[in-house]
Amino acid sequence: MASEEERAIEAILMVAEDPIEPGLLAQLLEVSVERVEAMCTALAESYEADDRGFALVRVAGGYRFQSHPDLSPYVERFVLEGQNARMSSAALETLAIVAYKQPVSRAQVSAIRGVNVDGVMRTLQVRGYIEEVARDPGPGQAVLYGTTRMFLEKLGLDTLDDLPPLGDFVPGPDVVEALEQGLRPDA
Amino acid sequence: MASEEERAIEAILMVAEDPIEPGLLAQLLEVSVERVEAMCTALAESYEADDRGFALVRVAGGYRFQSHPDLSPYVERFVLEGQNARMSSAALETLAIVAYKQPVSRAQVSAIRGVNVDGVMRTLQVRGYIEEVARDPGPGQAVLYGTTRMFLEKLGLDTLDDLPPLGDFVPGPDVVEALEQGLRPDA
Amino acid sequence: MAGILDPMAYDVATPVFEGPFDLLLHLITREQVDLYEISISRIIDAYLAELDRMENLDLDVATEFLLIASTLIELKTRRLLPGRDDVDLDEELALWEERDVLLARLLECKTFKDAADVLSRLAAAADRSVPRRTGLEERFLSLTPDLLAGVTPARLKDAFIRAVTPKPPARVLLDHVAPIRISVQDAVEELIDELPRVGVITFRHLTQELVERLEVIVRFLAVLELFKEGLVDLDQDGNFADLTVTWLGDKAVTLESLSVEEYQG
Numbered sequence: 001m002a003s004e005e006e007r008a009i010e011a012i013l014m015v016a017e018d019p020i021e022p023g024l025l026a027q028l029l030e031v032s033v034e035r036v037e038a039m040c041t042a043l044a045e046s047y048e049a050d051d052r053g054f055a056l057v058r059v060a061g062g063y064r065f066q067s068h069p070d071l072s073p074y075v076e077r078f079v080l081e082g083q084n085a086r087m088s089s090a091a092l093e094t095l096a097i098v099a100y101k102q103p104v105s106r107a108q109v110s111a112i113r114g115v116n117v118d119g120v121m122r123t124l125q126v127r128g129y130i131e132e133v134a135r136d137p138g139p140g141q142a143v144l145y146g147t148t149r150m151f152l153e154k155l156g157l158d159t160l161d162d163l164p165p166l167g168d169f170v171p172g173p174d175v176v177e178a179l180e181q182g183l184r185p186d187a
Numbered sequence: 188m189a190s191e192e193e194r195a196i197e198a199i200l201m202v203a204e205d206p207i208e209p210g211l212l213a214q215l216l217e218v219s220v221e222r223v224e225a226m227c228t229a230l231a232e233s234y235e236a237d238d239r240g241f242a243l244v245r246v247a248g249g250y251r252f253q254s255h256p257d258l259s260p261y262v263e264r265f266v267l268e269g270q271n272a273r274m275s276s277a278a279l280e281t282l283a284i285v286a287y288k289q290p291v292s293r294a295q296v297s298a299i300r301g302v303n304v305d306g307v308m309r310t311l312q313v314r315g316y317i318e319e320v321a322r323d324p325g326p327g328q329a330v331l332y333g334t335t336r337m338f339l340e341k342l343g344l345d346t347l348d349d350l351p352p353l354g355d356f357v358p359g360p361d362v363v364e365a366l367e368q369g370l371r372p373d374a
Numbered sequence: 375m376a377g378i379l380d381p382m383a384y385d386v387a388t389p390v391f392e393g394p395f396d397l398l399l400h401l402i403t404r405e406q407v408d409l410y411e412i413s414i415s416r417i418i419d420a421y422l423a424e425l426d427r428m429e430n431l432d433l434d435v436a437t438e439f440l441l442i443a444s445t446l447i448e449l450k451t452r453r454l455l456p457g458r459d460d461v462d463l464d465e466e467l468a469l470w471e472e473r474d475v476l477l478a479r480l481l482e483c484k485t486f487k488d489a490a491d492v493l494s495r496l497a498a499a500a501d502r503s504v505p506r507r508t509g510l511e512e513r514f515l516s517l518t519p520d521l522l523a524g525v526t527p528a529r530l531k532d533a534f535i536r537a538v539t540p541k542p543p544a545r546v547l548l549d550h551v552a553p554i555r556i557s558v559q560d561a562v563e564e565l566i567d568e569l570p571r572v573g574v575i576t577f578r579h580l581t582q583e584l585v586e587r588l589e590v591i592v593r594f595l596a597v598l599e600l601f602k603e604g605l606v607d608l609d610q611d612g613n614f615a616d617l618t619v620t621w622l623g624d625k626a627v628t629l630e631s632l633s634v635e636e637y638q639g
């Protein structure tokens with residue numbers, strides 16, 4: 001029978017996007033780091049014993065779930081067949097907004113494009129084209145995004161100043177409004 | 188003992204970012220969709236039986252891992268960004284009309300609610316719960332709206348058919364009588 | 375709770391209503407506790423009070439409010455005037471039809487309100503779980519195709535300009551909403567100019583040049599405003615007789631001195 005703490009570790013690691021340090025788990029669960037480590041080890045062993053297709057591993061100073069190495073061929077197929085390989089125009093527009101308006105929050109990009117951009121932004125981030133560069137100092141402390149070094153390399157640019165100038169182009173009033181007000185927490 | 192296919196499903200879902208349709212899993216594993224569904228059901232049941240802190244669920248037409256609702260107090264502590272922002276009752280009522288009446292125009296929604304819904308509809312669209320699905324073929328070619336996959340995810344539903352039937356909400360005779368009474372000229 | 379008995383309590387107790395149906399539903403279902411005591415007069419009072427509170431008279435909302443108010447007021451008139459031998463049958467049927475339409479719209483509105491409650495519960499239950507969206511482990515990233523292949527700086531610029539160029543505004547169909555050409559404030563202004571000069575006039579004369587039914591309603595609301603302010607007296611000699619409006623106030627009442635100034639907008 002799994003303990004409440006073990007179940008909480010499973011729940012947290014299941015939704016975490018990066019490896020979670022045992023210290024943070026200890027704090028969230030209000031138990032000692034030693035106990036967190038013992039529970040994580042026990043969980044990892046139970047998945048192994050149950051022959052699960054995933055594993056709980058310690059990596060980069062923290063714990064995370066990942067696919068079991070045995071199943072790599074399936075995961076590779078999923079990567080190759082399950083995603084479309086072209087940059088969609090939605091993705092390109094989103095990337096362009098981040099490039100020209102950085103640092104910019106997801107809510108601002110969303111307001112400019114008039115659609116939810118969470119999925120697209122996540123993809124761009126996983127691809128290494130954009131990254132978190134700061135936090136908005138205002139209420140909500142929205143994450144602000146910018147483009148990466150890799151983005152510049154792929155486009156053959158030296159610095160952001162080498163992006164083609166926009167010239168006399170003036171964005172519509174809704175865009176200006178979105179940029180000015182988009183930092184407010186989502187309605 | 189878990190089968191290779193079951194383990195492969197676990198591995199793929201572990202790296203997926205959105206619910207994965209059974210059809211895609213069937214293709215990757217070279218088994219029938221029925222078999223995929225049976226295996227996913229078996230996996231979900233085994234996590235429940237093992238009292239795991241996560242669950243495998245069917246939502247928005249696919250399968251995904253998520254944290255077990257029991258552990259929400261821990262997960263909430265961990266998830267910093269308020270991604271679960273509550274919707275206003277205006278937003279919910281508008282969403283309910285779009286969900287049940289789709290495809291539906293803004294003017295139609297507005298007529299049912301008796302107020303202008305432009306702002307609310309825009310917010311719902313930016314948050315990804317509704318989208319343009321068609322144009323009214325009649326004069327004016329009004330944009331028609333419908334709900335999105337994200338709407339299903341937000342509500343934890345597999346398909347729109349899982350919405351409770353609208354008939355369940357038609358006011359009972361007592362309410363009808365009260366309204367009728369309230370508007371009777373010769374009372 | 376004095377709410378049920380005290381019509382003024384609506385002013386304190388009612389939250390901000392989103393629209394005329396919202397308010398009407400609230401008023402009627404609230405009175406449901408006392409089914410046989412439902413009074414259209416009190417509903418109308420609350421309704422007018424709500425109109426009064428609307429600082430910036432949003433045209434769409436105001437139109438809906440007024441259309442419903444007009445139906446309510448007509449219904450009230452019928453209640454006040456029990457003798458109905460000389461009633462025009464067509465008019466009577468039209469009123470019933472209007473009432474049924476209003477009733478149907480209220481029921482529809484209530485239906486979706488209740489559906490929204492259930493959606494809210496579903497969303498709350500779903501919110502207790504958080505989906506895994508971690509994505510690929512690093513070792514698989516090299517397999518993913520380079521999405522930026524073939525994307526030039528010039529294409530990026532074009533994409534940006536495309537993204538921030540204002541989209542053509544969605545057309546709002548207003549066919550179903552009659553345009554409102556006059557506000558209550560304007561109507562009050564006209565009345566405090568006209569009434570001191572004529573002294574006594576029937577409502578029929580006061581509105582004879584108005585074409586739109588809605589304009590008549592606005593006038594009627596303006597007269598009610600002045601009645602509330604004690605500036606006019608209203609008289610009706612008998613069933614279906616003309617409503618007589620008698621000016622009681624000063625010759626030189628200005629709009630600013632009236633509380634209706636909050637109608638500005």
